[in-house]
Amino acid sequence: MTRRANEAVATYVVGDIQGCLASLRALLAAVGFGAADRLWCVGDLVNRGPDSLGTLRFARDLGERFATTLGNHDLHFLAMVHGGHPHRPGDTLEALLDAPDRDELAGWLRGQPFLLETEDWLVVHAGVPHVWNLAAVRARAAELQTAVRGAEHPAFFKAMYGNEPAQWDDALTGMARLRAITNHLTRMRLLDVAGVMEFSHKGALAEAPAGYKPWFAYPSRLPGKVVFGHWAALFGVAPDQCHPRTRAWGVDTGCVWGRRLTALRLDDERLFSVPAMERRAA
Template identity: 35%
Template sequence: MATYVVGDLQGCFSPLMRLMDQLKFDPAFDRVWFAGDLVSRGPQSLQTLRYAKSLGQSSISVLGNHDISLIAAAHGVITPHKSLTPLLNAPDFAELLDWVSHRPLLHTDETLNAVMVHAGIPPAWNLETAQACARDAETQLQKTNPGQWLTAIYNDKSTEWNPKANAIDRQCYTVNALTRMRYCNSQGRLELKQKQSPETVCVSHPELIPWFRHPRRQKISHAIYFGHWSTLGYHHQNNVTALDTGCVWGGKITAIRIDSDKKTRYQVTCTEYGR
């Protein structure tokens, strides 16, 4: 049995199918982890979501910022991205929405000593704190009508971890950290505006540090797999591996096999999408 982690899909269903063919993926034996952002921007969010859901126990998906935006749009909190129209109008959208809403923010596999998250784990947290905070936010998201909660947390205000803050502020920080984070300042405060590569940002903003290089980062022994950061691309440093290689921007879609020491990487190009 093989286990693969796949980077951001963002509605790019056709390249995903080419990748699964390359993997010779067999859902009867293999497992695939999706690192979030299944939907938005690409033209095939509906097909992508249906496919991920159809895999049942053979797949695990964590929530990305675009997946949360889909849930927020469905509950009237924000205006949906135009690429989501076919998905929102689909006859099975209610089922798909329920499925997405019940995805975790963080997945841990003790057998593989691996963690998957969309954006990363903030420097202030150890794994136990990340797991507890993720479960707390997931409980709110999985309510029958999370619209009021999403309205309260859908902002950039909570960027500094304070375990004594009120529940909404803690949950807002959790969602921002696990699904949106790229950089932190020297004190560990999230910086949510910058999206470019470290080679660019760390020159123009030397006070900013990629979360996985932060000197105050808590020790986590598990391997961490994440997406979200297309300008970073494929990146492996110590026990951290980034897998968003910008498929929707005309780049590639990337998978890595994590159940063997070799950690083989697989990629397909996404030439049908422009930058």
Template identity: 45%
Template sequence: MTDYAIGDIQGCYLRLLEVLERVDFSPSRDRLWVAGDLINRGPSSLDTLRYLSGLGDSAVVVLGNHDLHLLAVALGGHQVRKKDTFSDILEAPDHDELIAWLRQQNLCIHDPERNLVMAHAGIPHIWSIDQGVACAREVEAVIRGPEATEYFSHMYGNEPARWDDNLAGMDRWRIITNYFTRMRFIAEDGTLELATKESADHAPGGFAPWFQFARRDTARVVFGHWAALEGQTGNDQFVGLDTGCVWGGALTIMNLDTGEKIHCDC
């Protein structure tokens, strides 16, 4: 069995099939780790979501901001935005099943044997791996439970901008969500700067890319989300897999054990 991790697919279904063919991926023997943003912006969100959900235990998935946005439209009363391309999911006859499957996915996955953690945007240096996983489990329980409508109704927002152990309710859920799915630039004290989306060398004053802060552990962090990095972090501990497929870049898949990366031009 081979475990592969793949960056932001964002509904680019044909490119997904192409890159899986290049590594001879077989669901009967291999697993696919998906670093979030399965859907949206690309042309085939429905086909992508159906394929990934159909992989069963052969798919290991974390939620990205675009995946949460679909859930916020489906469950939280938010409107489809002009650039969204997931109306095919909302109108599909298996819509309820697909939404239910998406709600069961994680915000963060820890593989102790590989000393590896995967989250869509990463994990902030202010948290240990154990603390980060515990925070993820809190929000995952909300997404799967009876408070999901409240959560998705009030999920959007940039405040609070910094973690505090005493946070509760929606403020706590929102900052956890933003760390795992929206983080790019961060301050040493954990304050998020969520407006800037450019490359790592465009950090606002007082902030730096989250992966430039030393961690208290040696865990390898696999993430997506930040296409402007083009997969480059300058540190082997932090593996960026979003290489901008939906923006005309490439879709990247990586063997989790050897580190070998295969790219499919988009």
């Protein structure tokens, strides 16, 4: 590693890896990832790409230097392990599901949070809806984490899937509340002004259905900046594409679709990216 000894420890937030371990290694080499630097991920460590098993082992072996927020694909893997959910078309999780250390890796993943924070930054998988303030996102991420870590997690994973409720309501309770939090933090892209989410559109903003805008086009109620992933079709989002009161960086640049893997260095807001090393998953 070429990082000079007098440089401060840096924190890199990498976009959706989705089993693209070769691209991750190339990106870390390109940034000169140092022995004390931190690697954070916006989530979706696994699925669609070729080496979900290797990616989880690599991340786990970084120990305290690694953290991720959980994404919808990470939850899908956990729902297959703990909730009896079936394989879905396009899944590439067989080697991970058959691995001798599957349960150990699932346990490690299940211990990861839904929100990472520094003094200036929040890191989430999909985003933070404009109808939540900082206290709300912290409380709801913690609530979901408690459910995923707790003894009742099989019941959560069995009932996790579903588009309803599509709108936040403080009065929600039980599984409907947990599913609403899951959908906001790990699946959200578009909402209407009242906060009703639209789940079918995954493409470019120009083709978004009428009445809906991306979460970052609304004025944020957060004091700090947000790093997120989950929306590969946008090929990255910078603050100048957001509402003037919203400072968000999107770092999913579609590595698993043969495009690029990107990381944001929080310390100086510098972006790094490398071309995908993997062939596009069949």
